Each structure stands twice: as C-alpha cells, then as structure tokens.
Amino acid sequence: MPASVLIVDDEKNILLTLSQSLQLAGYQTHLANSGQVALDVVSARPVDAVLMDVKMPDMDGLTALAKLTELKPELPVIMMSGHGTIDTAVKATQLGARDFLEKPIARERLLVALRNVLKHQAAMAELQELRAQLGRYDMVGSGPAMQRIFSLIQRTAPSEGRVLITGENGTGKELIARALHQHSKRKGQPFVKLNCAAVPHELIESELFGHEKGAFTGAVSVRRGKFELAHEGTLFLDEIGDMPQAMQAKLLRVLQEGELERVGGAETHKVDVRVVAATNKNLEAEIAAGRFREDLYYRINVVQIHSPPLRERREDLPDLIKTFLDEACAKNGRRPLTLSPDALAVMSAYDYPGNVRELRNLVERLAILCEGPIVTRTDALELLPRGRNVPPPAPVETPASPLPPPSPEAAVVLASSTPAPAIAAPVATEPPAPVGFRPRADRTFREQVEDAEREIIQHVLSHTHDNVTEAARLLDLERGHFYKKMKALGLRRGSSES
Ligand SMILES: Nc1ncnc2c1ncn2[C@@H]1O[C@H](COP(=O)(O)OP(=O)(O)OP(=O)(O)O)[C@@H](O)[C@H]1O
Numbered sequence: 001m002p003a004s005v006l007i008v009d010d011e012k013n014i015l016l017t018l019s020q021s022l023q024l025a026g027y028q029t030h031l032a033n034s035g036q037v038a039l040d041v042v043s044a045r046p047v048d049a050v051l052m053d054v055k056m057p058d059m060d061g062l063t064a065l066a067k068l069t070e071l072k073p074e075l076p077v078i079m080m081s082g083h084g085t086i087d088t089a090v091k092a093t094q095l096g097a098r099d100f101l102e103k104p105i106a107r108e109r110l111l112v113a114l115r116n117v118l119k120h121q122a123a124m125a126e127l128q129e130l131r132a133q134l135g136r137y138d139m140v141g142s143g144p145a146m147q148r149i150f151s152l153i154q155r156t157a158p159s160e161g162r163v164l165i166t167g168e169n170g171t172g173k174e175l176i177a178r179a180l181h182q183h184s185k186r187k188g189q190p191f192v193k194l195n196c197a198a199v200p201h202e203l204i205e206s207e208l209f210g211h212e213k214g215a216f217t218g219a220v221s222v223r224r225g226k227f228e229l230a231h232e233g234t235l236f237l238d239e240i241g242d243m244p245q246a247m248q249a250k251l252l253r254v255l256q257e258g259e260l261e262r263v264g265g266a267e268t269h270k271v272d273v274r275v276v277a278a279t280n281k282n283l284e285a286e287i288a289a290g291r292f293r294e295d296l297y298y299r300i301n302v303v304q305i306h307s308p309p310l311r312e313r314r315e316d317l318p319d320l321i322k323t324f325l326d327e328a329c330a331k332n333g334r335r336p337l338t339l340s341p342d343a344l345a346v347m348s349a350y351d352y353p354g355n356v357r358e359l360r361n362l363v364e365r366l367a368i369l370c371e372g373p374i375v376t377r378t379d380a381l382e383l384l385p386r387g388r389n390v391p392p393p394a395p396v397e398t399p400a401s402p403l404p405p406p407s408p409e410a411a412v413v414l415a416s417s418t419p420a421p422a423i424a425a426p427v428a429t430e431p432p433a434p435v436g437f438r439p440r441a442d443r444t445f446r447e448q449v450e451d452a453e454r455e456i457i458q459h460v461l462s463h464t465h466d467n468v469t470e471a472a473r474l475l476d477l478e479r480g481h482f483y484k485k486m487k488a489l490g491l492r493r494g495s496s497e498s
Pocket of ligand 1: 139140141167168169170171172173174175176238280357360
C-alpha cells in the first residue's frame with residue numbers, strides 16, 4: 001500500500017502542486033487547508049506523514065504541530081515556510097518536527113525529506129514491535145543497558161553466529177539466550193539447556209553427547225545427549241567456564257565438525273546446532289590461568305552480549321519492581337499492591353548482589369508479607385538485608401525498647417548492645433551499637449558470612465569516624481589484618497554508612 005501524506009496549507013495552488021508531485025512519486029495524499037482540518041484528518045484516517053505550512057490563518061502551523069505531536073507523538077511532520085527564519089526552524093524542531101523545508105520547495109528535496117522520515121518511522125516501528133515481542137519473553141527494562149541488549153539480540157538472533165553471554169548470576173543471561181532462540185530461524189525447533197556447573201564432571205560427556213547401552217555402569221539403555229536433542233535448534237551451555245578441560249577439547253571438535261560419537265559408541269552422528277553459551281566468569285582470566293582453552297573461547301565468542309549487574313542499571317528498577325509485584329500479587333491471589341515513592345527510594349538504593357533473581361524473590365516476599373494496600377518505606381526496610389546501601393530504619397522513640405523483640409527470623413545481635421553516642425566524638429572508645437543480621441535463603445553461607453563481616457566493619461568504621469586504628473582495636477584485630485579484610489570485602493574508608 002502506498003504511504004499516505006497529509007499536506008496542510010491555506011493556499012490552494014500549493015496544495016494542488018505538492019499533491020500532484022507526491023502522487024506522481026507514488027504517494028497517496030490527503031489535503032487540509034487549516035491546522036484544525038489537519039487535526040480532524042489525522043484523528044479520522046491513517047496518515048503516515050504530514051507536510052505542513054508554518055504561516056496559516058486561524059491556527060498557525062506551529063500551534064497545529066504542537067497539537068499534532070500531542071495527539072500522535074509518533075507521526076512524522078515536516079514543516080515548510082516561505083518566511084523561514086532560523087528561529088522558526090529551531091522552534092519547529094523543538095516541537096517535534098522531523099524536518100524543515102523552505103519554500104519554494106524543490107521536488108527532489110521534498111522527496112528526499114519524505115523518504116528519510118518514512119524510513120526512520122519504519123525503523124522505529126520495527127524496534128517497537130521487537131520490544132513488544134521481547135516483552136513476551138519477560139524481559140523488562142528500558143534503560144540504555146537493556147536497549148543495547150535488545151538491539152544486540154535483534155541484530156544477532158537471525159544469524160547463525162555463536163553468542164557468548166557474560167554477566168553475574170541472576171542478571172538475565174538465560175532470558176537473553178531464550179530471546180535469541182525465539183527470534184532466530186530455529187525458533188520452531190528445540191531450545192535445550194545444560195548447566196555445565198550442575199552436572200558432575202564424570203557425567204558431562206554423556207549429558208552432552210549421549211551414550212550407548214552398556215557404555216558404563218547404569219547405562220541401561222541408549223540415550224541421546226543434549227547436542228542430538230537440540231538438533232536444528234539451539235543449545236544453551238550455561239556456566240561454560242565450569243566445563244572440565246577434557247570436555248572442552250571434545251566440545252571444540254563438535255563445534256568445528258558438527259559431528260559426535262555417543263559415549264561407548266563408534267557411529268558418528270551429524271548435528272546442526274547453534275550454540276549459545278553463558279558465563280559469570282572472566283574467561284580471558286580463565287585462559288590466562290590455563291583453565292579455559294583459548295581456541296574454544298574464540299569458537300564460542302563470535303558475538304558477545306554483556307548483561308550488566310542490576311546495581312549498574314538502577315533505572316530499570318521501577319519497571320522491574322512493578323512487573324514482579326503485579327505478577328506476585330496475581331500468583332498469591334491478592335489485589336495489586338502500590339509501591340510508595342519512599343519504598344521505591346529504599347529499594348532503589350540497595351545493591352542487589354543476587355541481581356534480578358534476588359529482586360524477584362524479595363518482591364514476591366513483599367507480596368506475601370505486606371499487610372496494607374501500599375508498600376511503605378518500613379515494609380521495604382524490613383524486607384532488605386541491612387547494609388549494602390540500605391538506610392537504617394527511622395529511630396524508635398521509646399527508650400524502653402530500642403530494638404524489636406527477637407524472633408527466630410529476626411535480627412541476631414552480632415555486637416554489644418551499648419547504644420551509640422548521641423554526639424559524634426572524634427575517636428570512639430565505646431563499642432558501637434548492635435548490627436542486625438537476617439538469614440537469607442538466596443545467599444550461600446559463605447556469602448552471608450561475608451555480608452555480615454562487611455556490615456560489622458562498615459558499622460564500626462562509621463562509629464569511629466573512619467579511624468581504622470580505633471576500629472581495628474574495637475574489633476580486636478591487628479591493624480594490617482583489618483586493612484586486608486577491608487580490601488578483600490571491597491571496602492574503602494568513607495564507605496561506611498549510618
Ligand atoms: N530483564 C528482565 N526482566 C524480567 N525478568 C528478568 C530480567 N532479567 C532477569 N529476570 C528474571 O531474573 C531471574 C534470573 O534470570 P536468569 O536465570 O535469566 O539469569 P542468569 O543470569 O541466567 O542467572 P544464572 O547465571 O544464575 O544462571 C529469572 O527469574 C528471570 O526471569
């Protein structure tokens with residue numbers, strides 16, 4: 001169908017001349033002799049672009065432009081004027097005009113301008129369509145980092161290129177791998193996943209390549225491996241940095257030759273599989289340390305997509321929280337909860353070491369535990385582990401109960417319970433106030449110990465106003481050891497909170 005252009009000018013001759021030129025170039029045209037008529041036309045019929053005069057009686061072109069962009073923000077408008085001044089052109093651009101043409105308008109210039117705005121329009125529509133489709137695969141986020149990921153998926157998915165997805169745990173690497181598959185030519189075919197870190201080393205070969213009956217104790221029947229199962233589809237190798245070295249060499253061969261033998265078998269099987277791999281490790285460092293084959297790295301790393309940690313893309317938090325909150329409320333059969341701006345501020349300041357997965361779990365807990373219809377700052381504070389940029393709760397007024405009563409899940413007191421001095425002393429001599437600790441199912445024991453150590457050190461440093469010698473003394477640590485500990489935990493002076 002030809003693109004349709006609305007021409008708006010109060011001079012009938014200009015309307016007819018421009019219309020004729022555009023029709024000859026294959027466009028369909030609509031005509032309007034005033035700004036108001038133009039607004040009526042775009043409200044009533046599909047229009048792909050508008051060509052509008054600036055100077056018109058009743059409603060001038062710039063006013064009409066402002067109303068048009070409000071009505072149809074995506075509709076491209078080209079302004080034209082016989083009295084074109086720089087000022088008018090700048091104003092028109094600020095109001096959303098895509099181009100500005102001076103009368104008399106040369107036919108070629110007009111056609112180039114139209115072609116450009118329509119091309120831009122088509123590209124934007126395609127991007128929007130892609131975002132909408134990706135939305136179906138649960139990828140939320142519109143900040144620059146997610147836009148870069150969407151754009152890489154869009155460009156890479158249709159190719160056969162192998163993709164390496166890097167990023168910390170819980171940042172959405174698997175979602176990216178699934179989106180790549182869904183937008184590839186292989187989308188009707190299987191998407192098969194193997195977590196290389198989760199399979200015992202001695203079983204990984206048979207997981208990947210399958211085995212023949214009797215190949216080893218327990219191989220009671222023939223079994224096809226992940227490569228064969230993914231034939232004509234995509235194989236997602238998660239945590240590829242954990243693949244044993246002996247397997248790395250065998251994997252390389254399949255990637256190079258597209259054929260394999262099952263464990264205990266002599267027959268060669270051809271496979272057509274696109275491999276997408278993911279890792280939370282720095283593979284270049286693994287190569288340098290001799291733990292990962294460089295030739296395999298180059299085979300799997302044709303295109304690299306990095307998924308940054310959530311703390312580096314906090315702009316996506318409001319959308320993610322809203323999506324997870326709505327989902328969790330629906331799942332738990334409760335009315336949608338509203339997040340107060342204060343609660344959002346608290347949740348946006350936290351670091352999310354477990355990334356989007358941790359956020360999703362926390363929000364689900366919120367949907368179960370929050371009592372009122374609105375999530376308050378207190379709800380958010382109760383939810384988040386202390387430390388890591390979570391502000392302390394507002395001080396409790398009653399001196400009789402400075403801390404909530406202990407409960408099995410509630411705070412475990414790690415330090416002395418002497419209250420902190422009301423007025424900051426240059427050097428603290430008293431032990432600092434208690435530090436709270438809540439057990440967390442989403443962190444390993446080691447990580448929780450580190451979190452607690454980090455929190456204690458930050459707390460004591462805050463108490464001693466960053467006096468390291470004093471902080472070390474209070475914690476009964478040798479000063480050098482205290483410094484080493486700070487370094488290992490990623491702490492610097494001045495990083496203490498409260
Ligand atoms: N952009 C996003 N939008 C919505 N949900 C997301 C997004 N990113 C991650 N998630 C959710 O976070 C959780 C973890 O995502 P995913 O498993 O893809 O991360 P991962 O990086 O592969 O983790 P791991 O390295 O631990 O395997 C999933 O529940 C996923 O749906």
